[in-house]
Amino acid sequence: MNPKDDFLTQETAKILKAISHPTRLWMVEQLAQGELCVCVFNENLESDFSTISKHLTVLKEAGLVDFEKRGKQVFYYLKMTCVLNFIACIKGTVKQEYLDKLKKIENHEAA
Amino acid sequence: MNPKDDFLTQETAKILKAISHPTRLWMVEQLAQGELCVCVFNENLESDFSTISKHLTVLKEAGLVDFEKRGKQVFYYLKMTCVLNFIACIKGTVKQEYLDKLKKIENHEAA
DNA sequence: GTTTTATTTGGTAAATTTGCCAAATAAGAA
DNA sequence: TTCTTATTTGGCAAATTTACCAAATAAAAC
Numbered sequence: 260m261n262p263k264d265d266f267l268t269q270e271t272a273k274i275l276k277a278i279s280h281p282t283r284l285w286m287v288e289q290l291a292q293g294e295l296c297v298c299v300f301n302e303n304l305e306s307d308f309s310t311i312s313k314h315l316t317v318l319k320e321a322g323l324v325d326f327e328k329r330g331k332q333v334f335y336y337l338k339m340t341c342v343l344n345f346i347a348c349i350k351g352t353v354k355q356e357y358l359d360k361l362k363k364i365e366n367h368e369a370a
Numbered sequence: 371m372n373p374k375d376d377f378l379t380q381e382t383a384k385i386l387k388a389i390s391h392p393t394r395l396w397m398v399e400q401l402a403q404g405e406l407c408v409c410v411f412n413e414n415l416e417s418d419f420s421t422i423s424k425h426l427t428v429l430k431e432a433g434l435v436d437f438e439k440r441g442k443q444v445f446y447y448l449k450m451t452c453v454l455n456f457i458a459c460i461k462g463t464v465k466q467e468y469l470d471k472l473k474k475i476e477n478h479e480a481a
Numbered sequence: 482g483t484t485t486t487a488t489t490t491g492g493t494a495a496a497t498t499t500g501c502c503a504a505a506t507a508a509g510a511a
Numbered sequence: 512t513t514c515t516t517a518t519t520t521g522g523c524a525a526a527t528t529t530a531c532c533a534a535a536t537a538a539a540a541c
Contacts, residue, residue, distance in 0.1 A: 276390035297519095309518085352385075
């Protein structure tokens, strides 16, 4: 068996890879509330505009977002809202694990 | 803003990166049914044993799985079952998109 | 003890990703 | 038309990931 030959696995992995970068993950979360102009990302992120543009292209190619040009501006919006549940779920787990770890440390110090 | 400085975003991205490789994604799906011996992966995947072992280590470090040694064998099991819903959801979307694309082609040919 | 079996670790070359700069494009404003 | 603004593209070096081989470890079998 080679999972790389399985179309569905392959495509799913591609989508996951698209949101597996901190900046792109953050972008997707920002888009949860609705479409955003590229300029907003440029204002709020510290990276070079070209870097931001390329991140958005990665999301677009994975099918996670799409965009619409209006005048000089470009607006990106989320196409696969499904990912939001997941991100919330993962974040919840991460947060819980972090709290558990803290509690463990506290108990150790108490003993 | 730099999403790389945000702990939660960072950790979540790490988990996503862990399952963004076709082989590792497939492994996680196999583990949905319960624990599996490394030997099962070795039997069913075409990669080198060392490659498989390293993939499992990536999953372990992301907190997605854990393992237990029993005799000479090592058994891995899923810790973050939450990801299964998501994978199912993404796969569903990918499948639907694929079907839509097919339909579009059919309609074009008919016209 | 030695040998065999199961798995991991170290090392490394090839492939991919990332992020910056400079230049190109696109569209409205002057 | 020329100028300015918004965004993308091309090119490239640095960082990371991947996958193989060979060697190391761990535990049971002999």
